[in-house]
Amino acid sequence: MSDGALVTAPPSRRSVLRTCVGTLGVGGLAGCLAPSDDSGTNRSERRTETTTETPSETSESPTPRRVEAHLAAENEADTEVALTVTVRRDGERVAEQTATIDADDGRSLAVDVARPGEYTVEARLRSGTSSTFDWEIGTEYDGRLEVRITGPDQVVFREKLRGSVCENGGTNGDLPFSLPDAEETYRPGTVEIRNDAKSAMTLTVSIVHEETTYFECTTDLGGRQFVSNDAVTASAGTYAVTVDVSDGGRTEYSWQVPTEYNWPKLLVVVDEDGDPLVGCGGRSETSLVVENPTNESQSVDLTLLRGEEPVDDGSITVDPDSETEHTLSFPIGDFYTLRAATDAGTGAETLAYCDCYEQFSPTVTLGPDGPQIEPVTYNCE
Numbered sequence: 001m002s003d004g005a006l007v008t009a010p011p012s013r014r015s016v017l018r019t020c021v022g023t024l025g026v027g028g029l030a031g032c033l034a035p036s037d038d039s040g041t042n043r044s045e046r047r048t049e050t051t052t053e054t055p056s057e058t059s060e061s062p063t064p065r066r067v068e069a070h071l072a073a074e075n076e077a078d079t080e081v082a083l084t085v086t087v088r089r090d091g092e093r094v095a096e097q098t099a100t101i102d103a104d105d106g107r108s109l110a111v112d113v114a115r116p117g118e119y120t121v122e123a124r125l126r127s128g129t130s131s132t133f134d135w136e137i138g139t140e141y142d143g144r145l146e147v148r149i150t151g152p153d154q155v156v157f158r159e160k161l162r163g164s165v166c167e168n169g170g171t172n173g174d175l176p177f178s179l180p181d182a183e184e185t186y187r188p189g190t191v192e193i194r195n196d197a198k199s200a201m202t203l204t205v206s207i208v209h210e211e212t213t214y215f216e217c218t219t220d221l222g223g224r225q226f227v228s229n230d231a232v233t234a235s236a237g238t239y240a241v242t243v244d245v246s247d248g249g250r251t252e253y254s255w256q257v258p259t260e261y262n263w264p265k266l267l268v269v270v271d272e273d274g275d276p277l278v279g280c281g282g283r284s285e286t287s288l289v290v291e292n293p294t295n296e297s298q299s300v301d302l303t304l305l306r307g308e309e310p311v312d313d314g315s316i317t318v319d320p321d322s323e324t325e326h327t328l329s330f331p332i333g334d335f336y337t338l339r340a341a342t343d344a345g346t347g348a349e350t351l352a353y354c355d356c357y358e359q360f361s362p363t364v365t366l367g368p369d370g371p372q373i374e375p376v377t378y379n380c381e
Contacts, residue, residue, distance in 0.1 A: 068162075069113035069137050070144040071121070073099065074106035077149050082126040085109060085147060089119050101149075109147075113137055123147040123155045133157040133224070158194070159225045176234035177207075177214040186381065189233040189257060189264030192281070193219060194226035197272045202246040205268055207232070207239050207255070221270075233257065233264065241266065241278055248274025255280070256335055261357045262379055269332065281355030282333025288326045290364045292318035298342055298366045304328045305337045318366060338362065338373055345370020356380035 075081050084098040095111045113119060116139045124130040135145055143161040150156055176188040195201050200222045207215040215232055233239065236259040244250045248270065255278075257264045267281040292298050297320055303313040312328040330336060333355060339348045347370055351359045359375035 066114050067116055067137055067139065068142045069135075071109040071111055071113075071147070072106065072144055073101055073109055073123075073147045073149075075101040075103060075149045077151055077154075078103050079152075081149050083147065083149065084124045085111075086122045086124070087111060087113070087119055088122070089117055094119075116141065121145060121147075121157070123157070125149070125153065125155060127153050129153040129155060131155040131157065133159075135159070157224050158196075159222070161225060161227045175215065175229075176231040177209070178233075179209065179235040179237055182235035182237050183259045184234050185236055185257060185259065185264055186262035187264070188231040189266065190228055190230050191215070191217075191232050191266045191268070192226060192228040193217075193221065193268045195221035195223060195270050197270060197274065198223040201248065201270055201274060203248070203268075203270060203276065204242075204244045206242045207266075208242070209237060209239050232266070236261070241268075243268050243276040243278055245270055245274050245276055249276055251276045251278060253278035258352075260377075260379060261352075261354065262381055263356045265355045267332065267355070277332050279332030279334040279354075280352075280357075282353045282358055284332070285327055285329040286351070286353060287361050288328065288338075288364055289323055289361055290316060290318055290326055290366065291323040292320060292366045294366065294368060295320045300364065300366055300371060301341045302326060302328065302364070303339045303341075304330060305339065306330065306334060311336070333358075338364075340364050340371035340373060342366055342371055344368060347371040347373050349373035349375055351375055352377070 071085060071087075073083055073085070075083075080100060080102050082098065082100050084096065086093060087095045097109050097111055099107070099109065101107060113135075116137050119135040119137065121133045121135050122130055123132075133145065143159060146158045146160060148156050148158060178184070191205065191207075193203070193205060200220060202218065202220050204216065204218040206213055206217075215229075217229065219227065221227065236257050239255040239257065241253040241255050242250070243253070255266050265281045267279050269277045269279075271277065286304075288302065290300060290302075297317055299315060299317045301313065301315045303310050305311065311330045314326055314328065316324060316326050318324050328338075330353065333353045335350060335352050335354075337348055338351050339346065341347075344367070347364075349362070351362060353359070357377070357379050359377050362373055362375040365372045365374065
């Protein structure tokens, strides 16, 4: 291996592929995505890419210790994008890759930073929109930098540090925490803590079951960094979560872990103002199918509630014997109540929008006796 700063490697398939199962007998669920792992591997076969690597400056000194610093890209937009990522050190370009990424798809990039140092990473879309990130790689670094396309002409960076952020987070024995009379979930529950602000923040996350505080973690996160703890809880149940941000906000949250939630996840996000938001990951919007099987036009008022608080709503009219789609947005993946009201009556249903456990695209049928909501649960195994 040369003394160059980067090592190229082709993107690999996910080491673990999980099957998405529709609990109401729906098969062929290609749209359900398993939780992301540290590899950042691709989820699509169709790619167009060009990689250019420029050797960095040579030196007569011994080769520095190799570090593990990887790049990945995630396209959360609903259209295909062409992304160019350029890595520079001391103003000199050391690598550049252009890749076409499908809508709602992600992949690893074929460049890995192997030498400690201070790098500048630029992500540029075909439209001209660009964003930069100052990436500091220490001698003990082990993580990855994600380029995320969050919408049309919107590019952000998130830095994932590998390993548990609080190896001694368990306060009542070894983790994962297990309840003696509760069923275990398919996989232990994980905790991901993410700082979406540009500046560093300190926060404390604690998880309690009844009177037992079994997890407590205080961590310092740099801007745009996120970390995770694996195997925090083993049992289905409801857990009380408290998040306290130094020089910021404080919030409490009820973490619901049903038995059928195979890959439980607690997501803690701190925004630019230091305010925490807690949920279970997953999407930030849902598309509803509204059917009107009658021979008259019908109007329906749709409301999505988080607890008792409405987070989005909309009113639509559907022609006779037809259907339409309507999108509702929410701040973070969680359990929500969808309420549909017509002149004939009101229907409501609790829906999960969690990472790898969700009821997306539920059908709302406008019948003569009021609306009926039929969710289909997609779960990853």
